Amino acid sequence: MFNGHIRKIAAGLLVLTMSICLSFPVSALSREGESDGLYVATPAIPSNVLRFxxxxxxxxxxxxxxxxxxxxxxxRVQLGTPFTYLGSEDSAKQFYFPVIYGGEFIYIYRIYEDTFYFEETGELRYAGTMSAVMVDAFSNLAKMTSQNSPATLVVDGYNIIAVVGGQVEVIAEAPFTHKEPSTNSEYEISTQSILAENDALEVINAADTIGYEKNFELPIATRSNPIALSITETQPNDESWCAAYVTAALIRTVQGVSLSASTITKYYGLNKNEGLSHGQAIDYAQAMYAMQPLYYESALSRNQVIDEIDHSCPIYASMRHNSTISHAVAICGYTSTKYTIWNPWYVDYETFSSSTLTYVPSTSTKSFYWNATIYNWQK
Structure with missing residues (x-):
């Protein structure tokens, strides 16, 4: 079972077969003196996204x-009404569904276009991911909105911005911009021009639940043994050391030692704009801890992932956006259709479909492709 880094919801699960039944509409966030939901002016959501x-x-x-x-x-789990953002053509199209439990957002479920699958086949396909990463951002945004003053989400570059009543609020600044947080005024001109080009928006309350009925089973045979990573640090916005943070976490977890990303980067004399290479990650684990990680210039197959996790070996997954931007995450669990991953930008884990190689981080609008792997993190 995962450790305290994960948000816990009280009560135990005693059944293996269950169903989720949601109704429409129900206002889930109504409180005295507060907004009764998250009101968003959003473009229409495609019907195939809802079906997915x-x-x-x-x-x-x-x-x-x-x-x-x-x-x-x-x-008691409910799925909120979806919404999306306005933005540039190079942004991955995403659709946000609040996941509601006990009148509060507990996760944000996202659907995005599987861009790399489209590049290979020419066919449109969707993928999904879910985590608690954006829960606080959207819960706080809900306090600022109303039916008459909804938020409009806009993507400017890599950043997700909310415009409410003419005021601009940066709610997610992508960590790989490698700069200090921008002031809201920097976005006012660009966001206003984007808004001016999009007037066909529908005001929805994301706290209203959508019609949903799904029965599913949890047979013991599909249960995995998720690895509780030793998460003692996260990657700041101004560092390019994602590989070092993942490497340190994997070594800490497997070896049970105290190790920071900065210890590894100091070993190689790297500055904040110099990332740890795959070779350096492997060499450090070998030299300092007698581990024998192996490099594979591709994603692992599902069977390979299962074999690694079942042998208590988390996986270093290298993700590439383009020729200049790449990222690293750790895979630490699996189910019959999903992987559980840790992105060093966050404390919370994310679920990730095992049928796709496309990954869009919770606070990003850019697609990453799982293109290389370091595995066998053991002696």
Whole structure:
């Protein structure tokens, strides 16, 4: 079971077969003196996105239950009304669904276009991911909105911005911009021009639940043994050391030692703009801890992932956006259809579909492709 870095929902899970039944509409966040929901002016959501959510969402909830993140009553889980953002053409199109439990957002379920699958086949396909990473951002945004003053989400570069009543609020600044947080005024001109080009928006309350009924089973045979990573640090915005943070976490977890990313980068004399190479990650583990990690210039197959996790070996997954931007995450669990991953930008884990190689981080609008792997993190 995952450790205290994961948000826990009280109560135990005693059944292996269950269903989630949601109704529409129900205002889930109504409190005296506060906004009764998260009001968003959003472009229309494609019907095929809604159809995809009706089957994929249950799989992500299964993953959260099996990896020990969610231990509440699944019958009370609800899926909120989806919304999306306006932005540039090079942004991955994403659709946000709040996951509601006990009148509060507990996860944000996201659907995005599988861009790399489209590049290879020319066919449109969706993928999904879910985590608690953006829960606080959207919960706080809800306090600023109303039916008459909804938020409009805008993407400017890598950043996700909310415009409410003419005021600009940066709610997610992508960590790989490698700069100090921008002031809201820097975005006012660009966001206003984007808003001026998009007037066909619908005001929705994301706290209203959508019609959903799904039965699913949790047979013991599909349960994995998720690895509780030793997460003692996260990657700041101004560092390019994602590989060092993942390497340090994997060594800490397997070896049970105290190790920081900065210890590894100091060993190689790297500055904040110099990333740790795959070779350096492997050499450090070999030289300092007699480990024998192996490099593979591709993603692992599902069977390979299962074999590594079942042998208590988390996996270093190298993700590439383009020729100049790459990232690293750790894979630390699996279910019948999902992987559980840790992105060093966050404390919370994310669920990730095992049928795609495309990954869009929770606070990003850029697609990454799993293109290389370091595995066998053991002696």
């Amino acid at each position: 959510a009706q089957t994929d969402f249950a799989d992500h909830m299964t993953a959260m239950i099996q990896n020990g993140d969610f231990t509440g009553d699944p019958y």
